Amino acid sequence: MSDKRPRRTFAVISHPDAGKSTLTEALALHARVINQAGAVHGKGDRRATVSDWMAMEKARGISITSAALQFVYRDHVVNLVDTPGHSDFSEDTYRVLSAVDSAVMLVDAGKGLEPQTLKLFRVCALRGIPVITVINKWDRPGLSPLGLMDEIEQQIKLRPTPLTWPVGEAGDFRGVLDRRTGEFVKYTRTAGGATRAPERRMAADEVEEADTAVWADAVDEHELLSLDDKDHDQERFLAGETTPVMFASALQNFGVAQLLDLLLELAPGPSATTGVDGSVREVEDAFSAFVFKVQSGMNSSHRDRLAYARVVSGTFERGMIVTHASTGRPFATKFAQAMFGRETTSVEQASPGDIIGLVNAQALRVGDTIYEGERIDYPPVPSFAPEHFMTANAADIGRYKQFRKGIEQLDQEGVVQVLRSDLRGDQSPVLAAVGPLQFEVVEERMKNEFNSPIRLSRLEYGVARRTDAAGVQALAGKRGVEVLQRTDGAYLALFIDKWRAQTTVRENPDVLLEELPAGG
Ligand code: GDP
Numbered sequence: 376m377s378d379k380r381p382r383r384t385f386a387v388i389s390h391p392d393a394g395k396s397t398l399t400e401a402l403a404l405h406a407r408v409i410n411q412a413g414a415v416h417g418k419g420d421r422r423a424t425v426s427d428w429m430a431m432e433k434a435r436g437i438s439i440t441s442a443a444l445q446f447v448y449r450d451h452v453v454n455l456v457d458t459p460g461h462s463d464f465s466e467d468t469y470r471v472l473s474a475v476d477s478a479v480m481l482v483d484a485g486k487g488l489e490p491q492t493l494k495l496f497r498v499c500a501l502r503g504i505p506v507i508t509v510i511n512k513w514d515r516p517g518l519s520p521l522g523l524m525d526e527i528e529q530q531i532k533l534r535p536t537p538l539t540w541p542v543g544e545a546g547d548f549r550g551v552l553d554r555r556t557g558e559f560v561k562y563t564r565t566a567g568g569a570t571r572a573p574e575r576r577m578a579a580d581e582v583e584e585a586d587t588a589v590w591a592d593a594v595d596e597h598e599l600l601s602l603d604d605k606d607h608d609q610e611r612f613l614a615g616e617t618t619p620v621m622f623a624s625a626l627q628n629f630g631v632a633q634l635l636d637l638l639l640e641l642a643p644g645p646s647a648t649t650g651v652d653g654s655v656r657e658v659e660d661a662f663s664a665f666v667f668k669v670q671s672g673m674n675s676s677h678r679d680r681l682a683y684a685r686v687v688s689g690t691f692e693r694g695m696i697v698t699h700a701s702t703g704r705p706f707a708t709k710f711a712q713a714m715f716g717r718e719t720t721s722v723e724q725a726s727p728g729d730i731i732g733l734v735n736a737q738a739l740r741v742g743d744t745i746y747e748g749e750r751i752d753y754p755p756v757p758s759f760a761p762e763h764f765m766t767a768n769a770a771d772i773g774r775y776k777q778f779r780k781g782i783e784q785l786d787q788e789g790v791v792q793v794l795r796s797d798l799r800g801d802q803s804p805v806l807a808a809v810g811p812l813q814f815e816v817v818e819e820r821m822k823n824e825f826n827s828p829i830r831l832s833r834l835e836y837g838v839a840r841r842t843d844a845a846g847v848q849a850l851a852g853k854r855g856v857e858v859l860q861r862t863d864g865a866y867l868a869l870f871i872d873k874w875r876a877q878t879t880v881r882e883n884p885d886v887l888l889e890e891l892p893a894g895g
Pocket residue numbers: 389390391392393394395396397398460511512513514515623624625626627
C-alpha cells in the first residue's frame with residue numbers, strides 16, 4: 376500500500392543569521408511534541424535536539440536525510456528540504472528550490488530585507504514558487520511592521536498580505552492578531568529551551584486589561600491593511616503575486632505551530648509536472664523522479680555517490696528497476712537511503728513530494744530523470760549566470776589523473792561549471808561560479824578528497840552570455856571577449872563587464888548573445 380497522506384514539501388530560505396537553523400530545530404521539535412503526545416521535557420541545551428533526531432527517527436518514523444527532514448503533522452507528511460547554510464550565494468540553492476512546492480522566507484525583524492533575501496525572492500519568482508514570509512525575532516527590538524510591509528512591496532514587488540499582525544511593538548511583543556479569525560494569540564515568554572509553543576488563543580473581548588491599548592492599535596492597523604487590499608487571497612498567492620506574512624520568534628517557539636498550520640492550509644502540495652516534450656505526468660501516474668543534488672565523499676572509507684531525487688509521480692518502492700531518461704539504461708534502486716550524519720536507514724517507499732537518496736548513483740547527474748512506464752524527461756534544472764571565473768591547474772603535474780577525475784566529479788555535482796576551449800587546453804579548464812565561495816570548496820575538496828591540490832588564478836571576466844557555433848566563429852579573435860564551451864555543450868562568451876558585453880552586441884547584431892538567467 377502506498378502512503379496516501381497529503382504532502383507538503385518546502386524549504387526555509389533566508390539571509391544568514393535570520394534564524395533558519397533555529398526555526399528548523401523548532402519545527403522538528405514541534406513535530407516531535409505532536410508525535411509523542413506532549414511527552415517532552417524541556418532541554419537546556421538546544422544543540423541536543425540535533426542528536427535527538429536520530430533516536431526520534433527510529434522511534435517515531437521521523438526521518439532526516441542530510442537533504443530533507445521528514446515528519447508527520449496533523450496527518451500530513453511534511454518534507455523540509457535543506458538549503459545550503461553558508462553565507463555565499465550558490466547554485467545549490469537554486470537546485471534545491473527546484474525540488475520544493477513552496478518556500479518559507481525568514482526575515483530578521485531588526486534588519487529587514489537583506490541582499491540574499493532579495494536574491495532568493497527573485498529566484499522563487501523565476502521558478503514560480505509561492506512564498507510565505509515569516510518576520511522573525513519579534514521578541515527583540517526591531518523595525519516597524521508597517522515599514523517592513525512597505526519594504527516588501529517596494530523592493531520585491533510582491534504584495535504582502537499579513538495573516539497575523541503584531542500586538543505590541545518588537546521588543547515588547549504581546550502576541551499577534553489572527554487577521555482571519557479576529558482572535559488574539561497571546562505570547563508568553565518562557566525560559567530558554569522550552570519546547571512548548573507559548574501561545575494562548577482568545578477572543579477579542581477576552582483581551583486582558585494590560586493588553587487593551589496595544590490591542591486597539593493592532594486592530595486599527597489591521598483595518599488599515601484591509602482598506603489597502605492586503606488581505607490574503609489564495610489564488611493570488613499561488614500565482615506568485617502576493618506573499619502571506621506572519622510574525623514569529625523562532626527562538627521562543629512563538630509562531631512555529633501557526634506556521635505549520637499555514638503550510639498545511641495554504642501551501643500547495645505536489646502537482647502534475649510537464650516534461651521537455653510537453654507530456655504531462657500526473658502525481659498518480661507511474662513512478663518518476665528527478666535528481667536535484669549529487670553528493671560524494673560522505674564516507675571516506677567507502678567512497679560513494681549519493682543522488683537526491685524528488686519523487687514527482689507514482690510510488691517509489693525500494694528495489695524497483697527504473698529507466699534513466701538521459702541514457703535509456705536501467706537503474707536498480709537496490710539501495711535507497713535516508714541518512715543523517717553516519718546514521719542511515721533504508722527507505723522502503725516514497726510518494727510524490729518525498730526526497731529519496733539513491734546510493735551507488737554513479738550514472739546520475741543533477742537534473743536527470745528516472746522513471747517507470749512511459750518515457751518522461753523533466754526539464755534540466757537551469758544553471759544561472761556565473762559571475763566569477765578562475766583557471767584551474769594541478770599544482771603537482773604528476774597528479775594530473777586525479778586532477779581530471781576531481782574536476783569531472785565537481786562538475787557533475789554542480790559545485791562549479793567547467794568551461795573549456797582548444798586555446799586553453801584540457802590541462803587548465805576555467806571554473807565558473809555564481810558565488811566566489813564555491814572556489815574555496817573546490818580547493819578544499821581537490822586537496823583532501825581527490826589528492827590533487829590545485830592552483831587557481833582569477834580571470835577578469837564578470838559577465839557570461841550564451842552564444843552558438845556560428846557565434847564562436849564570428850567572435851574568434853575579437854577583443855574583449857573569449858568563448859568557451861561548458862560541459863553540457865553550451866557556448867559561453869565571457870566579458871569583463873556588462874558594458875563591454877553590450878558593445879559587442881551592438882557591433883555584432885547577427886551574433887546570438889543571449890543573457891543567462893541572472894543570479895543576483
Ligand atoms: P541561520 O544562520 O539563519 O541558520 O540563523 P540561526 O538559526 O543560527 O540564528 C542566528 C542567531 O539568531 C542565533 O544566535 C539565534 O539564537 C538567534 N535567533 C534566531 N531566532 C531568533 C529569535 O526568534 N529571537 C531572537 N532573539 N534570536 C533569534
